[in-house]
Amino acid sequence: MGATRKKISLFDILNVTGFVLFSILVLYPFWQTIVLSFSDANASSSLGVHLWPDRWITDAYEFVFSYGNIMKAYINTIVRTVAGTILIVTFTILAAYPLSKKELPYRNFFTIFFLIAMFFSGGIIPDYLLVKNLGLLDSSLSLILPSAVNVFFIIIMRNYFMTIDKGIEESAIIDGANYFQILTKIIIPISKPVIATVALWAAVYHWNEWFHALVYIQDDAKTVLQIVVRDMLTAMDLSNNSSTAVGGGGMSGSELLLSNVRAATVIISIGPIVLVYPFVQKYFIKGIMIGSLKG
Amino acid sequence: MQTVVQKAETKTKPKRKANTKWIEMKKMKTLYIMLAIPMVMLFIFHYIPMYGILIAFKNFSPGLGIWDSPWNNFDHFKRLFDDFLFLRALQNTVVISLLKLIIVFPAPIIFAILLNEVKNEKFKKVSQSISYLPHFMSWVILSAMVIEVFSPQRGIINFFITLVGGDPINFMSDKASFIPILILTDMWKEVGWGAIIYLASIASIDPQLYEAAEMDGAGRFHKMIHVTLPSIMPMVIILFILRLGSVLNAGFDQILNLYNPLVYEVADIIDTYVYRSGLEQFQFDYATAVGLFKNVVGIILILSANAIIRRKSEHGIW
Numbered sequence: 001m002g003a004t005r006k007k008i009s010l011f012d013i014l015n016v017t018g019f020v021l022f023s024i025l026v027l028y029p030f031w032q033t034i035v036l037s038f039s040d041a042n043a044s045s046s047l048g049v050h051l052w053p054d055r056w057i058t059d060a061y062e063f064v065f066s067y068g069n070i071m072k073a074y075i076n077t078i079v080r081t082v083a084g085t086i087l088i089v090t091f092t093i094l095a096a097y098p099l100s101k102k103e104l105p106y107r108n109f110f111t112i113f114f115l116i117a118m119f120f121s122g123g124i125i126p127d128y129l130l131v132k133n134l135g136l137l138d139s140s141l142s143l144i145l146p147s148a149v150n151v152f153f154i155i156i157m158r159n160y161f162m163t164i165d166k167g168i169e170e171s172a173i174i175d176g177a178n179y180f181q182i183l184t185k186i187i188i189p190i191s192k193p194v195i196a197t198v199a200l201w202a203a204v205y206h207w208n209e210w211f212h213a214l215v216y217i218q219d220d221a222k223t224v225l226q227i228v229v230r231d232m233l234t235a236m237d238l239s240n241n242s243s244t245a246v247g248g249g250g251m252s253g254s255e256l257l258l259s260n261v262r263a264a265t266v267i268i269s270i271g272p273i274v275l276v277y278p279f280v281q282k283y284f285i286k287g288i289m290i291g292s293l294k295g
Numbered sequence: 296m297q298t299v300v301q302k303a304e305t306k307t308k309p310k311r312k313a314n315t316k317w318i319e320m321k322k323m324k325t326l327y328i329m330l331a332i333p334m335v336m337l338f339i340f341h342y343i344p345m346y347g348i349l350i351a352f353k354n355f356s357p358g359l360g361i362w363d364s365p366w367n368n369f370d371h372f373k374r375l376f377d378d379f380l381f382l383r384a385l386q387n388t389v390v391i392s393l394l395k396l397i398i399v400f401p402a403p404i405i406f407a408i409l410l411n412e413v414k415n416e417k418f419k420k421v422s423q424s425i426s427y428l429p430h431f432m433s434w435v436i437l438s439a440m441v442i443e444v445f446s447p448q449r450g451i452i453n454f455f456i457t458l459v460g461g462d463p464i465n466f467m468s469d470k471a472s473f474i475p476i477l478i479l480t481d482m483w484k485e486v487g488w489g490a491i492i493y494l495a496s497i498a499s500i501d502p503q504l505y506e507a508a509e510m511d512g513a514g515r516f517h518k519m520i521h522v523t524l525p526s527i528m529p530m531v532i533i534l535f536i537l538r539l540g541s542v543l544n545a546g547f548d549q550i551l552n553l554y555n556p557l558v559y560e561v562a563d564i565i566d567t568y569v570y571r572s573g574l575e576q577f578q579f580d581y582a583t584a585v586g587l588f589k590n591v592v593g594i595i596l597i598l599s600a601n602a603i604i605r606r607k608s609e610h611g612i613w
Contacts, residue, residue, distance in 0.1 A: 019418070026428060029440035029441070029443070045448060046449060095333040128573075145336070145340060149333045149336045180325050208431075208433035210433055259449075262439055266440070273431055284427075
């Protein structure tokens, strides 16, 4: 340290300016979507930098909630995320704990059984045929069962378990505890950070997952938010023109574009992630650090 | 006589070993029960579909099922290399993937080195948190935003084009601009997230290295290039080789949500081609063959990548 480090050079100014510009670049599309969602057809039919709506109107939101099945999709997404996350976390712990035991006979065989699945899969058609043959098409289970075992998460958690001091467990065994008790009473409580990380990743995965929902679910009553947004995109592609009016909105009686409605749907969909983001982002980073450790 | 004794010994030894192993396993019964549950799930949803790959070698009819459908003498694979659409998809996959490798891969490295030079810790933290926000959004959501940014009706880019006297361009259906959009938006989404691992690696550099460089009269750029960069180089090489190993993944989620028939010529990749021919045109067997081709080449690449990393750095990816 010393005087040389405190001096502000031209490079510092350029560097900080660069990062300010980059942050604006990252945030602009988000802000633009917010503005669009609170605007009507009049305000969004001209080229320009739309930093503020002409007037804040909620017609697009009223339209989204009164029209179609967004509430249903919202509930489905929440249910799917909660159930899917519980399932992933449970299976991750159940697999990671035994695999973290070096003295487990045939441990390598089991590890390889999991690793193969990470590198080789049937592909989308065989996956689809399996789900179809199991009778899971159009069932919400098709959204949570195929992804319930995540090998990447298992490796991360196994690596974490392997760093836990063996002594604690050994004394518990002497006291007559079995492995299940050790897992629930000792290992899980001291592994909260890694479990939180896996749970958050799993939750984000389920909240954002759209491909299985696209392929396995046709029934509108079981659809999820991502598919509602996607359907609006494809509807737009067909007319190749996002300026088609979708009809009069609510109280202010102004015209809405499909773009306004879609922007509102996007904001509704990403709301929960953006709201919790500032508080949980440190766990995501922690997960990367654990993941890069070698087991 | 001696040999007999030796033989007897070698005979009993493995048995005793097996016995102790059996006792060990019984003691760990609970562990095996725990392990069995995810293994059964994985078997059903991951290994059984591998059996479904058989239809790549058959004329699949859903009525007959996977086993009873007739074999077809590798017809699908022969067709593969006469199929103009497949060859186009293969070429697009490699082109898009390599362009991303050259342009997107170095971005997080530069981002991390420059961010490390920012002195104000709070500013650093906020910039970093903002930078990986898009990583947590799906391409369904992001494509809705990207389409608006490039929109000919109200997009900001076309606004600037008209400011300098140009005519609005319909970027998303323009073959010349679609690939640059793919690359830029991919970089926009992942640069901050990709930088995390490099920043961690930079944070663990021994400060004495910098002090020693300062003693030798090294300036700031000198330190960036001769201390910071070499320190993270092992990480860069590992990630680079891994990325090479997945060169057949050109970004399915991104492209399926951004492309349209007007740009298929440059944007259709193997994964999107499998999706369309399989699940939209219902050629299950042919689409599986295309997918299998990609999967086999992919696994050869990724295993070679890992073998190289192991040889070079003594720690592989697992």
